[in-house]
Amino acid sequence: MSGRTELPSGLVTFVFTDIEGSTRLARMLGDDYGLVLGDHRSVMRNALSYFGGVELFTEGDSFFIAFHDPASAIAACVEAQRQLSAHDWPSPDVAPRVRMGMHTGWARPHGDEYASAEVHRASRVASAAHGGQILCSGATALAILTSGAGTAPHEPETKATEAPQTLLDLGPHRLRGFDDDERLFQILASGLERDFPRPRTPGAATHNLPAPITPFLGRRNELAEVTGLLQRHRIVTVAGPGGAGKTRLSLAVAEPLLTSYGDGVWNVDVAGAPNGLAPALAAALGVRTEPGRPVLETLLEHCSTRHMLIVLQTADASPAAGATLVRRLLARCPRVNVLVTSRVPLNVAGEVVWRIPPLSPGDAFTLLSERTTEARGGRPGLAEDQTDLAEVAARLEGSPLAIELAAARLRSLSAAQLAARLDDPLAALDPVEMEGGDRHESLTAVLDWSYRTLTAPAAGLLRRLAVFAGTVDLATVEWCGSADALGALSELSDKSLVEVVPGPRYRLSGQVRAYASRRLTAAGDERAARDRHAAWALHTLESVAVDTDGQPRTTSLTEMTPYVPEWETALRWAATKGSVRTGLRLALVLDPWWREHGGAGEGRDLLFRLYQRLDGVEVEPAVLAYAHLVHAGLADDRAERTRFLVRAERIARAEEDQPLLMRSLAGHRTSLIQDGRYDQAEQLCREVIAEAERNGVAESALPAVIALAELLWRRDELTPAADLLGAARQAEASCPEHRGKRTVDWLLGMVALRRGDLVAGHDHLVVALRSRLRHGFRGAAADAVAAIAVRCAMGGDPATATVLFGGAEAARGARRTEMFGRFWADQQLSLRGSLGDAAFDAAYADGVGLGFDRIVAMALAVEHPDLEDGATRFTQSLAVHQRLGAVQVGLADE
Numbered sequence: 001m002s003g004r005t006e007l008p009s010g011l012v013t014f015v016f017t018d019i020e021g022s023t024r025l026a027r028m029l030g031d032d033y034g035l036v037l038g039d040h041r042s043v044m045r046n047a048l049s050y051f052g053g054v055e056l057f058t059e060g061d062s063f064f065i066a067f068h069d070p071a072s073a074i075a076a077c078v079e080a081q082r083q084l085s086a087h088d089w090p091s092p093d094v095a096p097r098v099r100m101g102m103h104t105g106w107a108r109p110h111g112d113e114y115a116s117a118e119v120h121r122a123s124r125v126a127s128a129a130h131g132g133q134i135l136c137s138g139a140t141a142l143a144i145l146t147s148g149a150g151t152a153p154h155e156p157e158t159k160a161t162e163a164p165q166t167l168l169d170l171g172p173h174r175l176r177g178f179d180d181d182e183r184l185f186q187i188l189a190s191g192l193e194r195d196f197p198r199p200r201t202p203g204a205a206t207h208n209l210p211a212p213i214t215p216f217l218g219r220r221n222e223l224a225e226v227t228g229l230l231q232r233h234r235i236v237t238v239a240g241p242g243g244a245g246k247t248r249l250s251l252a253v254a255e256p257l258l259t260s261y262g263d264g265v266w267n268v269d270v271a272g273a274p275n276g277l278a279p280a281l282a283a284a285l286g287v288r289t290e291p292g293r294p295v296l297e298t299l300l301e302h303c304s305t306r307h308m309l310i311v312l313q314t315a316d317a318s319p320a321a322g323a324t325l326v327r328r329l330l331a332r333c334p335r336v337n338v339l340v341t342s343r344v345p346l347n348v349a350g351e352v353v354w355r356i357p358p359l360s361p362g363d364a365f366t367l368l369s370e371r372t373t374e375a376r377g378g379r380p381g382l383a384e385d386q387t388d389l390a391e392v393a394a395r396l397e398g399s400p401l402a403i404e405l406a407a408a409r410l411r412s413l414s415a416a417q418l419a420a421r422l423d424d425p426l427a428a429l430d431p432v433e434m435e436g437g438d439r440h441e442s443l444t445a446v447l448d449w450s451y452r453t454l455t456a457p458a459a460g461l462l463r464r465l466a467v468f469a470g471t472v473d474l475a476t477v478e479w480c481g482s483a484d485a486l487g488a489l490s491e492l493s494d495k496s497l498v499e500v501v502p503g504p505r506y507r508l509s510g511q512v513r514a515y516a517s518r519r520l521t522a523a524g525d526e527r528a529a530r531d532r533h534a535a536w537a538l539h540t541l542e543s544v545a546v547d548t549d550g551q552p553r554t555t556s557l558t559e560m561t562p563y564v565p566e567w568e569t570a571l572r573w574a575a576t577k578g579s580v581r582t583g584l585r586l587a588l589v590l591d592p593w594w595r596e597h598g599g600a601g602e603g604r605d606l607l608f609r610l611y612q613r614l615d616g617v618e619v620e621p622a623v624l625a626y627a628h629l630v631h632a633g634l635a636d637d638r639a640e641r642t643r644f645l646v647r648a649e650r651i652a653r654a655e656e657d658q659p660l661l662m663r664s665l666a667g668h669r670t671s672l673i674q675d676g677r678y679d680q681a682e683q684l685c686r687e688v689i690a691e692a693e694r695n696g697v698a699e700s701a702l703p704a705v706i707a708l709a710e711l712l713w714r715r716d717e718l719t720p721a722a723d724l725l726g727a728a729r730q731a732e733a734s735c736p737e738h739r740g741k742r743t744v745d746w747l748l749g750m751v752a753l754r755r756g757d758l759v760a761g762h763d764h765l766v767v768a769l770r771s772r773l774r775h776g777f778r779g780a781a782a783d784a785v786a787a788i789a790v791r792c793a794m795g796g797d798p799a800t801a802t803v804l805f806g807g808a809e810a811a812r813g814a815r816r817t818e819m820f821g822r823f824w825a826d827q828q829l830s831l832r833g834s835l836g837d838a839a840f841d842a843a844y845a846d847g848v849g850l851g852f853d854r855i856v857a858m859a860l861a862v863e864h865p866d867l868e869d870g871a872t873r874f875t876q877s878l879a880v881h882q883r884l885g886a887v888q889v890g891l892a893d894e
Contacts, residue, residue, distance in 0.1 A: 806847020
């Protein structure tokens with residue numbers, strides 16, 4: 001050192017140094033460690049002696065030095081670090097990394113040593129440093145400042161080059177063995193490292209979880225579920241698509257667990273670790289790398305005895321590295337748990353994969369409302385906007401990212417304007433693309449992130465699935481895919497691009513579908529994919545229209561339901577660029593659906609577009625004629641209806657197609673009845689029926705038979721109506737498009753009610769109601785419920801009748817035909833008179849509020865009239881009714 005033996009007295013600066021990881025270095029070097037240690041001592045003494053330090057002792061790799069003034073102590077340490085860095089060590093891996101710490105305080109020597117607490121404080125400051133780092137206490141910093149030597153402390157953003165030596169304020173820390181906080185400073189100088197983990201002090205933070213910027217809303221059940229899984233399993237992966245809220249949920253799970261993990265909760269984003277995952281985790285934990293040793297080994301040693309939770313975000317950014325790290329952590333660190341967020345599972349032993357669900361409708365609406373209020377400057381929306389806002393929330397499919405983007409859009413749009421644009425969520429929500437933007441700035445960026453990781457078969461399957469409107473089964477996936485369709489599907493499912501729903505069936509969210517559609521177009525494969533989808537749609541027609549024995553199946557909207565979105569999608573393609581013939585066939589099948597569920601306007605528009613593409617296209621005349629009949633049935637305008645009926649009739653006569661001709665002629669009845677020309681309508685129906693019988697196609701006149709029976713019922717000619725309907729049973733049973741509605745039974749029930757025969761009326765109406773329900777004809781079922789309401793009124797139960805009327809009218813929306821509308825109104829007026837206005841209104845409102853399913857159950861629960869009366873007729877005729885019921889059920893099943 002300086003050659004002086006006199007120890008400083010008064011205001012003394014004590015310096016401690018040692019080699020970080022000296023034990024590890026000694027094991028690695030063996031006998032050569034002595035050479036490295038000797039060079040280290042030589043370098044240290046050479047640097048420190050120049051600035052007047054007095055060496056009190058040297059033990060192993062440690063030095064304890066005292067200085068008369070703090071400026072000399074700082075200068076000595078800086079010079080020592082520079083010389084250590086510049087020394088020619090045997091290899092970079094064995095270069096010793098020396099940590100240095102100092103403290104300034106009043107002390108007097110006793111012989112060759114100091115008996116002062118200031119020495120211990122200096123030792124603790126040095127223990128808080130990392131290899132290559134120089135720390136000083138607040139007392140040393142203050143002494144430098146008041147003496148005018150060196151420079152004043154700087155904030156962390158101060159550049160090291162602004163002065164030869166500067167002080168970086170690291171904040172207050174609790175030193176081991178001391179009750180007060182000590183403010184620590186890092187010495188910055190040219191040639192010294194600047195970036196180090198936080199100081200190694202007992203008072204250091206036990207987590208690095210980011211402070212939330214906005215409140216965490218909803219997902220209470222999900223929080224509880226993931227927390228419970230972490231209590232039972234060492235690794236839990238929260239998997240799901242980008243923008244689903246995985247990161248936010250994981251942080252919300254981790255924050256309450258801080259007190260459960262004595263050594264902390266540590267959050268690491270794999271996507272933000274360009275130098276590798278292990279170094280990023282080591283930096284978060286405050287673990288310094290050691291010379292000549294893989295950082296993973298140092299990390300595992302550090303964690304081996306600690307009880308901590310590691311939250312590994314975005315593990316899909318580097319799944320192989322994430323899996324390797326997690327396997328090693330779980331194997332070597334028995335008290336470490338891992339919570340992972342990823343689009344794909346890590347597939348490590350013991351992993352519990354929990355797929356994050358979309359936000360519940362309530363949570364989605366709450367989140368959208370809160371974010372919209374924030375986006376609009378804290379001003380809540382108008383009460384009348386809440387319905388439109390709820391529609392927007394519902395159409396965002398519970399995606400938190402989509403909700404955040406929607407809120408930004410709602411700064412300049414109304415909720416109604418945004419809702420009208422959500423058929424293409426990417427166009428409606430994505431901001432203008434920015435170069436180098438964050439992957440969560442837009443839906444497209446999120447999906448690009450996932451799409452780039454797909455294999456070619458999976459990417460191709462995703463594009464082809466984009467043409468489907470709803471869920472598909474495995475057979476359909478294989479229809480669309482290549483030989484490796486199953487593997488591609490598994491990959492898409494694992495990467496959260498395809499959702500698996502009960503069945504199992506598979507679906508794309510609206511956002512994924514919009515993205516995949518763009519990719520399909522960009523790849524130049526749209527026409528081929530959509531033509532194949534249309535071919536698949538035609539293929540599915542067979543399963544719905546034809547039974548296994550080749551016979552036509554009963555038209556059932558219930559069985560059609562899964563296919564309707566696909567048929568409509570294929571029809572829209574056919575109307576623009578696809579096959580006209582395919583489009584016309586699809587329109588024929590969709591006709592009953594449009595009549596029951598609406599869509600007449602779009603159906604007519606699509607048919608018009610198909611007609612415009614007929615030039616040069618070969619279409620069977622009958623197919624075109626039946627399309628005209630569908631068009632006529634959908635038309636509201638009488639002239640349009642007549643025009644297409646005439647076109648169908650012209651083709652039927654040219655083709656000598658008698659069934660088609662009968663249906664074309666009978667179609668004119670609708671306009672006549674709507675115009676109130678009942679006599680002409682009756683004459684037309686009788687002529688069609690007679691002509692059909694003469695040509696041996698009596699069943700084709702069934703629509704005319706039904707209309708004629710209704711006209712007779714209207715005139716109270718009940719016996720002719722009953723005879724006509726009785727003869728029509730066989731015709732109805734032979735017509736697939738009619739037998740599911742059981743209109744003959746329904747009308748026979750109406751006839752029986754007019755006659756006052758509650759037993760026959762009840763039997764026929766229940767048969768009709770059950771069949772209509774089974775086959776999905778909700779409007780027709782509502783008519784049957786209304787008729788059962790009349791049966792209850794006639795049976796002396798006006799309250800039940802009124803409730804049933806309320807439910808039937810709510811389900812029907814409006815009276816479906818002029819023929820029976822007046823009848824329902826008269827019956828309700830009579831019930832109002834019986835019950836009084838208040839009681840009638842209350843019962844009617846009850847029916848409206850019950851919902852149609854409960855109303856139907858109530859109608860079917862109405863007791864048979866014989867049970868109500870306790871009549872002997874019931875016991876005498878029980879066997880007859882049972883046989884009748886069996887026959888009716890058999891007919892309903894046809």
